[in-house]
Amino acid sequence: MKKVFAIIAMMGVMTFGMTQSVYAQDETAVADTAAVEQVDSLAQDTTTVEEVAAPEATVEEAGMYKNLKTKFIEGNAGFMALVAIALVIGLAFCIERIIYLSLSDVKVKDMIEGVEAKVNAGDIEGAKAIARDTRGPIASIYYQGLMRIDEGIDSVEKSAVAYGAVQASNLEKGCSWITLFIGMAPSLGFLGTVIGMVQAFDDIQAAGDISPTVVAGGMKVALLTTIFGIVVALILQVFYNYILAKIESLTAQMEDSTISLLDIVTKYCAKK
Numbered sequence: 001m002k003k004v005f006a007i008i009a010m011m012g013v014m015t016f017g018m019t020q021s022v023y024a025q026d027e028t029a030v031a032d033t034a035a036v037e038q039v040d041s042l043a044q045d046t047t048t049v050e051e052v053a054a055p056e057a058t059v060e061e062a063g064m065y066k067n068l069k070t071k072f073i074e075g076n077a078g079f080m081a082l083v084a085i086a087l088v089i090g091l092a093f094c095i096e097r098i099i100y101l102s103l104s105d106v107k108v109k110d111m112i113e114g115v116e117a118k119v120n121a122g123d124i125e126g127a128k129a130i131a132r133d134t135r136g137p138i139a140s141i142y143y144q145g146l147m148r149i150d151e152g153i154d155s156v157e158k159s160a161v162a163y164g165a166v167q168a169s170n171l172e173k174g175c176s177w178i179t180l181f182i183g184m185a186p187s188l189g190f191l192g193t194v195i196g197m198v199q200a201f202d203d204i205q206a207a208g209d210i211s212p213t214v215v216a217g218g219m220k221v222a223l224l225t226t227i228f229g230i231v232v233a234l235i236l237q238v239f240y241n242y243i244l245a246k247i248e249s250l251t252a253q254m255e256d257s258t259i260s261l262l263d264i265v266t267k268y269c270a271k272k
Contacts, residue, residue, distance in 0.1 A: 079192030079225045083185055087232040090181030093174050094239035101171065101246040104136045108257055115142060116264050124149060137167035137250065138257045145261050149268065156265045160258045167254065171247045178243070182236045189229020196222025 111134045118127035124146060131143040144163040148155045200219060 079188055079195070080228060082188045083192075083225065083228050083232055086181045086185045086188065087235065090178055090185070090232070090236040091239070093177045093181070094236065094243065097174055097178070097243045098239070098246070101243065101250065104171065104250055105246065106134065106136045106139075108134070108136065108138045108253065111139060111142070112257060112260055112264075115146070116260075119146075119149075119264050119268050137164075137171065138254055140167060141254065141258060142261055145265065149265055153262065153265055153269055157262055160261060164254055164258055168251055171250055175240070175243065175247075178236060178240050182233050182240060185232035185236065186226070186229040189226040189232075192225030192229075193222045196225065 111130060114130045115127045118124070118130060128143060128146050131139045131146060141160050141163050145156045145160045148159050197219070200222060
């Protein structure tokens with residue numbers, strides 16, 4: 001009897017467990033279905049929102065790029081290509097100068113303090129090593145001056161001034177090419193405009209009538225080269241002014257550092 005009751009009880013527990021499991025699975029399935037529907041609805045809503053609130057800036061940028069490319073093609077292809085080449089080469093010289101000047105612009109305060117400490121301690125070779133291991137024109141001036149420290153203050157001053165002039169010319173190397181392309185870009189644009197005007201008059205002569213369509217088309221093509229030439233010149237001019245500012249800053253640092261070098265050498269010579 002006990003075995004029958006145990007079997008019945010076990011079957012009841014198993015049946016209840018299976019019922020609960022099926023019920024749980026049904027609930028899970030319903031929950032999953034609801035979740036999937038919710039995700040799909042959310043995705044549709046998101047898509048709708050994204051479609052409605054599409055970034056207008058992206059559309060505008062694409063439109064601006066397309067218009068710019070169209071205007072470039074509408075201009076005289078030969079002269080527009082020359083203006084583009086002037087921009088590329090001019091930017092190449094600007095980037096080269098910016099990199100060179102950025103590498104030359106180092107914190108020389110630590111170097112000057114290290115050189116002064118070595119010179120005051122009588123370790124001239126150590127001072128030379130510090131100047132030699134530091135990049136930039138100021139370190140090169142210091143190294144040249146320390147090479148002649150035993151020859152007296154006058155020799156060190158002459159060496160620093162002469163080598164400073166060499167370093168200053170190195171800072172300005174390539175700037176003449178930048179100014180060339182700054183002047184060349186609008187000149188090419190004006191040349192394209194003049195040639196475009198001549199072509200417009202040729203079209204008028206061929207048509208035998210001063211049609212607004214013929215005149216407007218020729219004038220537009222002619223003026224586009226001038227616009228792009230001026231834009232290129234403005235871009236290069238901004239970079240050129242930045243380069244000049246860097247050169248002026250480095251030149252001022254070189255002059256101040258040269259004075260500090262002469263003070264260090266004067267104190268060293270006074271101790272001897």
